[in-house]
Amino acid sequence: MAYRYRKTKPDPPVSVERLARGIASGDRAALARAITLAESDRPDHFRLAQELLQRVGDRTGNTLRIGITGVPGAGKSTFIETFGMKLCALGKKVAVLAVDPSSALSKGSIMGDKTRMANLAKHPNAFIRPSATGGHLGGVHRKTRESILLCEAAGYDVILVETVGVGQNETAVRTMVDCFLLLAITGAGDELQGMKKGLMELVDIVLVHKADGDNKEKALETKKELDRIFRFLKPATEGWQVRVLPCSSLTGEGIGDVIDLVFRFERETKKSGIFAERRRKQTKDWLYSAIADQLQNAFFRDGRIREVLPETERDVMSGKLPVSAAAEKLLAIFLESRL
Template identity: 50%
Template sequence: MGSTQKKKLTPFQHVEGVRKGHRASIAQTITLIESSAAKHFEDAQSVLEQLMPYTGKSVRIGITGVPGAGKSTLIEELGMQLCESGFKVAVLAVDPSSSVNRGSILGDKTRMGRLSKHPDAYVRPSPTGGNLGGVAKKTRETMLVCEAAGYDVIIIETVGVGQSELTVRSLVDFFMVLMLTGGGDELQGIKKGLMEIADAVFINKADGSNKQPAELAKAEYNRLLHFLQPASPGWETKAYTVSALTGEGMDNIWNVIQSFKQTMKGNGHFDQRRREQVSEWMERLMIDELTSSFYQNEQLQEHFAQNKKLVQDGEKPLRKAIQELMEEYRQIQQKKEK
């Protein structure tokens, strides 16, 4: 019985299951695509190629936030509202630390218990990619699978505050940042960096005794945003208040996203950004592949270590060492071709 369940699916079966929106098929296909095993690569790429015509029709939303901003609660509330309005919502996470501590594997579904059980929602934990680049590469392909399965809103959340915000920005159409009132001076640098790439800033937990301070924080952020270059041409980034707890201001999030999409579609930047993102990803993956190809060769690894020591000891010029290593790499590649 068990062996029947574990029977390997063909690329066609993966594609068929995804297109029908079968959750088990979607999960199996994403697992195949996330696999680093060489034996899965061809099947995974075949599946992606067949799914490509059905991708690109969703709104891709990136959400990040300062620690304690209530990101998970807000994403779940937003997701539930959208599902109840007839949308299909997929939530993906970018968490480079998950490859070390497996922290998000259980976390996402535990934190978003209601949303993950909704028939029109799909919550996927962060892939374990070993580094931010690996996680992002898999998340991008997972997003395409979800689009092909009919999810028309894709939410990609960052876990924690670090380098992952810029990576998620490069995956999405609309990028929003969750803030809190106060937060102290230690967060000022983080806040400014986040606002420079944001299409909207939402001050969460604007309820109870915190409502008035949240309104003051909104005014302060709007003053600062006025002096920053907009993250998206032709769009003015503004700050808003919201309470994921009471639901006040939640409707406005989707209104802002819809307004943004309409504006960007109107000025041509929506499609242009997507084309630029694909181009950037292609260049990035090309560099990753070349780097991997170089460092996987044991002979080159050994010679790299020797040359590095010579450069560190001041016995060989840096560029000469690199030139020699690249020449050796080219010769190895030529031998492979023969």
């Protein structure tokens, strides 16, 4: 039997005005399309995304941005679902930007967060967006900042950024959230050895997760040990001493305390001015990050660079040309082509 294949239709033109209206009305489908546009590497999509961000810019900024990371097996997704459901029950609109590790082959998302947070995904006041890191360091997608702004423009009160938990590279998350939570697990000795000091110096709140059943006593011991350690570390947020809380997503015990502490952090840092100062610094950091991204994109799209790069790579790999000399040669070609 012969099969007839139909030609696929070209993508319909993107209407920035329609997307902006949809976002303003809280249309989750419009928000999802807008984030897809912002994440695209196509130059025309980049320009459209920037136009969209300018259109909705006056609706952004009035949120609490929370980063959530954790050691392997800490139960980040389970916690986020329980935490998010309780926030929704309090009348908050919650957006989750859940960043999955990328497949080394497809560069796509591996874990699929909507299946890991099925109840929260169905809640009318919640929005979950899984995105692959695309190999980007820092445990977040390189366009996470744009996604945060789009979610804010859509009326979400709390933005949760779940990272892949890649250790010291979590510094990227710190540059885009107000409050940073670390999920730990019981077993203080091995647990603390596995937690990088650099990561511990970035967080504002530590949660000893899975504090239930036979594990509860161990969780309390881990809390005591962590309390002692954090007394000797410089806090990530000026004027705020890191708090350690036990909690369980299975029983819900302690989750209310976490919510209270997060909002206490927001109140105190806003009162002291630290909250606003951090936002200003993050905007500056974003500027330099955007410059680096655009320079890199322009470099690899340059026609002359695309011609000479394969030969230069071969010379480097064979040892014929030192890496620094190769980089200098390529940059000189790139700069000459821009004159």
